[in-house]
Amino acid sequence: MIKLIAIDLDDTLIAPDGHLPEENVTALAQAQEAGVQVVIATARGYAGTKRFHDQLGLTTPLIVSSGSNVIEGRSGEVLRRRFLPLPFAREVVAFAQAHQIALRVYVGNEVWNNLDYDPSNGRQRTVEKQVEQMAEALVEAPFQIFVKGNRESELILAQFGEAGEGYCCRHHVYSDGISELNILHPKSTKHDALAGLCAALDVPQEQVMALGDSKNDLGMIAWAGFGVAMSWASEAVRAAADWVVPADAQRLTSDPDAEVAEAVLRHVLHVAKDKKSS
Incomplete structure (x- = not known):
């Protein structure tokens, strides 16, 4: 059972063309209602991430600056920071x-x-x-x-x-x-930050889903109990994932870029196609 979803921002939660699919927002809201924690893990800084944290109604810390910072999402308090020499x-x-x-x-x-x-x-x-x-x-x-x-x-x-x-x-x-x-810093990775945060939140590795598309997502996708790669992800990321969002399979979502929603509906909320259609 998935208890925490760690999600990349650009080209994952946000579609490659720059829009935020409403179905992604809705699916993550449903996951939170079901008791699943959602954590954004991004290369963006705190200022560029905060509005998405607020839009999704999150209460969890943010993993920002490619994992060099873990920030309390509401107050902006730095919980962990790794420095360059x-x-x-x-x-x-x-x-x-x-x-x-x-x-x-x-x-x-x-x-x-x-x-x-x-x-x-x-x-x-x-x-x-x-x-x-x-x-x-x-x-x-x-x-x-x-x-x-x-x-x-x-x-x-x-x-x-x-x-x-x-x-x-x-x-x-x-x-x-x-x-x-x-x-x-070499330990400024999404993987390292996510592992530390899950330990602090007492969420076992096997109950974590991580979603992403690029090289800086690879570590957390490989570490998580269930790693998900977007259909447009690089070959290395796809190879590290437990599941790759199918580009041409019958979808639960209407927006073709709502691949986060597709993963959450199938593997967290366990919505079947026949239930979605009924």
Whole structure:
């Protein structure tokens, strides 16, 4: 019996075209009514996740920033945070400055930018706090450094690699075809955060369902008692899952992008097609 659902946000709860299927919202509400806890696990930060937490009526903590932060969903209190080594963070910042690579650096509750534009949306986004001499100004260890851009990611990966002692560069290419890097503590993973949260909530591993579509979901999908991959997930994620949402099977849902609802209805609420139709 599933007691907790851990769900990725982008391209999972939210459809690949950016809309939030109403059937996903309804199915998760029904699951909560049945006593199942729902936890969002996302690469987004707290600010970009809070509205979904509220829209779903959740009371559980949030796993955000790819697992580097576990946040109390209603108050924003930090329950757990994993930091990058400060000397390494300074090295990354200095390298980026020398090569005109725009960064988002997460320091405490602030986002610092080294240039006058933000990498998440290029020159269209005004920065909140530009710190021009960031390598010198950085005296507190950050928990995440974000890079976006094919040239930028290639340079960072060539210099620092995809993994190392005390840090980890995670490389993703999303539907826009543009490379993104999240530089994090190696235990800043959705899997690690979810395992710790389930232990705190006294939910056994075998009673956890995890749903996702991309590489940073793979660990929690493989760890969970029942891992679910979206039909559009990468081959590696599909291989790690216990169940892949079928792209062409007879659906319980009317929205083809409501694959979260499909999984919840079938495997948590156990709704059969004939019951749905009646």
